[in-house]
Amino acid sequence: MSNNKVSRRQFLSYTLTGVGGFMAAGMLMPMARFAIDPVLQKKAGGNFVQTDKKVSEITDVPVRVDFTFEQVDAWYKSDVTNTAWVYKEGDQIIALSPVCKHLGCTVNWDGDPAHKNQFYCPCHGGRYEKNGKNIPKTPPLGPLDQYEVREKDGFIEIGKAIPNTLV
Numbered sequence: 001m002s003n004n005k006v007s008r009r010q011f012l013s014y015t016l017t018g019v020g021g022f023m024a025a026g027m028l029m030p031m032a033r034f035a036i037d038p039v040l041q042k043k044a045g046g047n048f049v050q051t052d053k054k055v056s057e058i059t060d061v062p063v064r065v066d067f068t069f070e071q072v073d074a075w076y077k078s079d080v081t082n083t084a085w086v087y088k089e090g091d092q093i094i095a096l097s098p099v100c101k102h103l104g105c106t107v108n109w110d111g112d113p114a115h116k117n118q119f120y121c122p123c124h125g126g127r128y129e130k131n132g133k134n135i136p137k138t139p140p141l142g143p144l145d146q147y148e149v150r151e152k153d154g155f156i157e158i159g160k161a162i163p164n165t166l167v
């Protein structure tokens with residue numbers, strides 16, 4: 001017969017140590033995960049999003065191209081659809097943001113019959129030239145942003161928004 005009896009004091013000590021350790025792990029694990037999770041996230045293949053618009057369909061007249069990507073906010077994922085105005089300037093493909101630089105409404109190409117071949121913002125009458133340059137004496141104080149853009153397998157791919165390099 002063994003003489004290794006556990007005293008009441010030892011039993012309580014072991015139990016409290018175990019419970020305390022379990023609780024500490026429960027508090028520390030989320031913190032550790034929060035700290036290292038971004039490092040472990042898989043990066044998507046570049047920052048470009050494929051669209052269903054063929055490069056062959058792009059002309060020198062801006063057309064609206066929608067693109068959808070997955071946005072991750074902490075642990076919440078959602079699909080976001082953005083729009084670009086895309087046209088060709090010679091061999092170069094240009095993609096402009098539709099977000100007005102006045103108060104953020106959405107601009108349209110050729111939206112104002114009185115001012116053809118311009119981007120027009122219906123909110124306060126903001127206007128932009130085809131390259132995104134804001135027209136003086138209209139509300140916007142800066143040019144439309146540009147998107148990085150490239151061709152892949154004959155389709156347009158849109159990247160991140162950058163300051164306008166055309167004006």
Ligand code: FES
Nearest residue numbers: 100102103121126
């Ligand atoms: S938001 Fe476009 S002109 Fe005001």
